[in-house]
Structures are given as C-alpha cells and as structure tokens.
Amino acid sequence: MVDKQSDPDMHLPFNGLSDVNEPKIEAGTEYTEDEIDRIIASVKEKQIKLGECYYQQGLIKELKLKDNEAYAAFKQAVNCHPDNIEFLNAAGLSGTKVGDYEQAEQFLSQALKFSIDRFGKNHPDTATAYNNLASNLDAQGRLDEAQSFRQCIPCNAQDNAI
Known part of the structure; x- marks a missing residue:
C-alpha cells in the first residue's frame, strides 16, 4: 500500500483533498x-478525488521506475473508483508488468467489459481494452486466447486507437 505520509513523492497529489467546509458526521x-x-454525495466525491490521487501516484511511481509501488497505487485507485476504465487499465497493465497476471487479468477484463458497455465494440477505447487484455494473456503464455481477443478488434477501431 502506498503511504502518503512516509513517501515524499506522494504529498503533491493529495494537496487540497481535505476541505474545511465538507459536511461532518457527529455521533449522537x-x-x-x-x-x-x-454527506453521502460529499463522501462519494472525496472517494473519486482520492482515486484520482492514487492514480496520479501510480503515474509518478511509473516515471521513477518503481513498478511495484505504481501497481499498489493503481490498485488503490481502483478500490476508490472500481468502475473507472482508466484506473482499471492502469492497474491491469501495471500488474502485468510486475507479474501479478491473474489479478491484472481481472482488472483488464473488467475494463474491457465497462468499455464495451459504455462505448460499444467499435470504439477506439474498446480496441485498446481488447489489446491490453491480449497483452496480459501473451505474458501468461496464453497465446491462442490473446489472439482471439485481438481478432475481436475491428479494423477501424484499431486504426483509430494507434
């Protein structure tokens, strides 16, 4: 887990996350x-912002070639906002990179499902999601499955995704 208190790289993404004017819950x-x-709306908004902070942490850690820490941050982003396609893809690709293939496959499968649901099968983002999942399957040595996902990518979407 990424700890914003002990990691100097992590303070910046969390700036402005707490708000003095946010509603507070008091016992009794x-x-x-x-x-x-x-209160519920405020908590949901904060959770989305927190997810974005973790996502930004992951990007910072990737730039510093700290792959395991990046993966941990991306997983936290997904925990905060589990239907965010960008977070799911980042966690999946990062997980594949560090060798956590099964968990990464789950993230990438979910990203593909959400992408198809939101954009349809012929959208460039869906083509990217198919390709990301295929890359994970390649890394696992599941080449036939990977190829079947790549065959699902329509030519027009694939051209636009590159």
Missing part, C-alpha cells in the same frame, strides 16, 4: 434526509 446527532444525502 440526528440528520435530515437532505443532510444525509449531502
């Missing part, structure tokens, strides 16, 4: 439905 206090909804 009764809240209206509107107040509860506002």
Whole structure:
C-alpha cells in the first residue's frame, strides 16, 4: 500500500483533498434526509478525488521506475473508483508488468467489459481494452486466447486507437 505520509513523492497529489467546509458526521446527532444525502454525495466525491490521487501516484511511481509501488497505487485507485476504465487499465497493465497476471487479468477484463458497455465494440477505447487484455494473456503464455481477443478488434477501431 502506498503511504502518503512516509513517501515524499506522494504529498503533491493529495494537496487540497481535505476541505474545511465538507459536511461532518457527529455521533449522537440526528440528520435530515437532505443532510444525509449531502454527506453521502460529499463522501462519494472525496472517494473519486482520492482515486484520482492514487492514480496520479501510480503515474509518478511509473516515471521513477518503481513498478511495484505504481501497481499498489493503481490498485488503490481502483478500490476508490472500481468502475473507472482508466484506473482499471492502469492497474491491469501495471500488474502485468510486475507479474501479478491473474489479478491484472481481472482488472483488464473488467475494463474491457465497462468499455464495451459504455462505448460499444467499435470504439477506439474498446480496441485498446481488447489489446491490453491480449497483452496480459501473451505474458501468461496464453497465446491462442490473446489472439482471439485481438481478432475481436475491428479494423477501424484499431486504426483509430494507434
């Protein structure tokens, strides 16, 4: 797990994450439905921002060639925002790079599913997701499966993705 307190590279992405004006929950206090909804919305927004911070950490760690730390940060990003295709792809590619093939395959499969659901099969982002999963399968020596995923990439989407 990436620790923003002990890692000097990690302070920058977390700047501005805490907000003095955010709603606070106090024990023993009764809240209206509107107040509860506002608190929930605030927590969800913070979770998305936290995911982005972890994602940025991962990018920083990749630049510093600290692959295991990058992978840990990308996994944290996915934990914060599990339906973010960009986070899933980053975690999957990073996991493949460090040899955590099975977990990486799960991230990449989920990214592909979300990409197909959101964009359809002929979108460049979906082509990228197919290719990312195929790369993971290649790394595992599952060449026939990898090839079958590559064959799913429509030519027009593949050309646009490059």
